[in-house]
Amino acid sequence: METYKDHITLSPDMNEERLNKLRELFPDWFTQEGHLDINEVKKVVNPNGVEETERYEFRWFGKSAAKRNAFTPTRATLHYDEKRSVNAETTENIIIEGENLEVLKVLTSCYRNKVKCIYIDPPYNTGEDRVYKDNYYESKEQYWERSEYGTNIDTNSNTEGRYHSSWLDLMYSRLLIARNLLKEDGVIFISIDDHEIHHLHKLCDEIFFEENFVANIVWQKRTSPDARCNLGPAHDYILVYAKNIEKLKPTLNKVELTEERASEYKNPDNDPRGNWASVDITGQTGHATESQFYTITTPTGIEYTPPIGRCWALSKETFNDLVKDNRIWFGVDGTSRPRKKIFLSEVDGANAWTWWTNKEVGHNQEAAKELKEMLGAADIFDNPKPTRLLSKIFEIATKENDIILDFFAGSGTTGHSVTKLNHQQLAHRKYILVQIPEFTDKKSPAYKAGYKTISEITIARNKAVVEKYQKASEGKILDEEDKQQLNQLGFKVFTLLKSSFPRTDFTPDPTKNEEENLALFQEYIKEKERQLTIAFNEEELITEILIKQGFMLTYKLEKQSRFTQNTVYWATDGEKEAYITVDANLNDETVEYFMQHTDKKFICIERALDTTKKFNLKEKMQEKFYAF
Known part of the structure; x- marks a missing residue:
């Protein structure tokens, strides 16, 4: 049944998907109107009517709201930023500037079950560190206004009373979505310190399930104890969980013997x-x-x-x-x-164990030195991770063509490490980095060095990495593999922005049924989308539509010369493919071509067609035709 949701660039509605799955498995739990009857569920859970008032569970204030926020679709989209991209024509790496919860929701459309390894280094909850505030829905307009220039991140004060709850809200919603992006044999590594390791363990047990716990790695991050403390902390943890541990185990690699x-x-x-x-x-x-x-x-x-x-x-x-x-x-x-x-x-290597020394994988001082060498300034980012640490993670967890995701990208160490490991192994791993444009302090070394936001540091570092490897290849005789390594250097930059389509602001009337809301929606877009005839960015519309259709961000566009009356592109990401045009009017000649060639998918804007053309194309092409 057609509804207004079919015409809005929302990310997948995870709540609706879960209800549909329940409806498939247990149709008797639902009323004739299609609503879940909670009493029927209770009968299954507790058939004897005995109420269980006590049970083991991990709860905190705000947990339910964080879960709802995770599974609520986003109305945001991603826009391609050509100016800040590097080697965009051949690279398959992605850097996304934007609030990571909304970005993860957008990525669900095109990267579900595609990511082999996630590594994140989230804010540590020390009482001083900053935590993200999920205020996209509370203050949407302010978010978009800030997003052009950067955004401030709330501090998580120890006196707030939500010291642990705020941090758990941050992690819970993001990890819930991140799990959906992992392949069945995928794995997630999370850096953390003593303040929240016990809570994070419980959180991951709930999201990934206890049986998928892989390891808790202890990393010796310092070369000597902190002299300011009687018992100076010299280590951090890296918590490791599989999506499915039985499928992960055969894919893990041995490491080189030290x-x-x-x-x-x-x-x-x-x-x-x-x-x-x-x-x-x-x-x-x-x-x-x-x-x-x-x-x-x-x-x-x-x-x-x-x-x-x-x-x-x-x-x-x-x-x-x-x-x-x-x-x-x-x-x-x-x-x-x-x-x-x-x-x-x-021996072709050794199984990794859970004690990683700084001699083996580096330490904080080494990481700071690496960043300074890349950007030419000291202390522009607090506590970056060494590339040797992340390279070891990716060496263990990934193969040569896998996708690696980091949605707390920070200074961009993940991208640097993937590039470094690719060159060492002549491999072709791809990275996706996500970083919110958080403002740097005006008194900080980062701001004085010209970086107004953290995401600018992420991009600048990985640009410097590209330049380093390009410079190293100058004057050398390159074989085919060397050329491939150079071609894959770089990244495409995308920014999280409001949809190009005014239709995303449509709010259904809760007192009306689906058919009535569809009619309201159609009247709404007739008025609102006339704005698109004034001015719009063709590439932004194409990106938004292709994401909605599940295309990965590495898609390529090729203009088709056979169409003389409309601008039509051939879009492909290596898996999905389609013809697409965002012209405001579809010429008869173009319509006739697709009426005769129904083997490939064709995407256009709904308002480019009159009722007859739309009906004829749908009748001929069936599921191969999509009018947005």
Whole structure:
């Protein structure tokens, strides 16, 4: 059934989608009018009518409102910023300037189930750090006015009484949407300190489910303790959750052995195959077979059976083969419990563990130095992360063509790290960075260096990274892979702005049904959208419509010369494709072409067609035709 929502560039309505899913699974829970009958749900939850007044749950003041805010569609859109983009014709990287909750909602249209890895470094809740205030709906006009020049971020004062609640509101709504962007084998890494680690763990248990908890990494962020404290904090955490842990596990990569880990390999028996390390050969009994329970006799005659509750991980036949190949170690004197030898020459890497030292992945001072080298000024961003830290995350969690998202982009370390890792591995990972245009303090080094907003720092750093790699390639003979690496450098910049279509301001009458509201809407747009004939930006309209149609922001447009009476483009993002025009009037010749060629999707503006043309195109093209 057609409704007014079909003609508005809203992001997907997550509440409506969830209700539709319930309606598919449990139609008896709904009334004849299509409304959820909560009493029917209660009968299933508690069939005996026994009320359960106490249960374990994680709640705070504002949680329900934060959840509603997450699943309420946005009326915002993204506009392409050509002037600030770098190498836009060939790159697939994206930087988005805008409030990240609204941006995430927009991205749901085109990146749902497409992101392999999310890394975020959200504001730490220390009582002084700033937190985002979700006032888009409370003060929409002021938001748009501020967004042109930057926006102020509220502080989360310890005396506010909502010290933890405000921070949880911030994280809850954003993580709820972020989960929908992850692929089924996707993973999220979240940097955090001691102030909110326990709350964040509970939050992620609820959103991603406890069984999808992967690890809590401890990162040694300092080279020495903070002298200002009796017990100086020298570490942060990185909390890791999968969307589906069983699908994630096979996709995780090993990391290169560090010198410290490699030094653990010795050769006490002078094996000609070189240095080796020994590993346990017992396993859990959950799926063990009878062949995994037997007695092993050492060369000195000592007998060993598996410890209580465990079995041998190898069958007796496999074990005997390893003994013949001198791959079982019984200790120097031949009396020890047997272990398997793993040779350094055969190791293609190591499984990552949860203790990351600053020698291995860098520290705060290194990160500050990297940023200064890129932008030529010191102290322009507080506590950036080192690229070695993020590169290790992406090395473990992603393959060469994956998409990586950071919606608290800050100084832009994620983009820098992805580019650096791509060049090291000759890979083609893509990044999407989102940063609100938060004002820098006028007394700060950032402002004095010319950066009025944090998002300007994000863009400037990644532009400097591009220039660094381009300069390094000058004068060199480049092979095809080198050329591809240079082509993928750069990023397209988009800004979060109000829709180009006045129709997005339409508010339905709650006292009327869908059919009546559709009629009201049609009258509304007849009047309002006459404004579009005065002045509008063609590319902005195309971007907005393509996002609505699920095209990724890496779409390409190619003008079609066969159309002489209208400007028609061929749009493709590698997955979706369509012809599109935003001309105010559609010529008969153009209409006739699409009446005869119905194999490709065609998108136009509804007001470009009279009733007859619209009916004929719909009749001929069916789902291949979309009039916005």
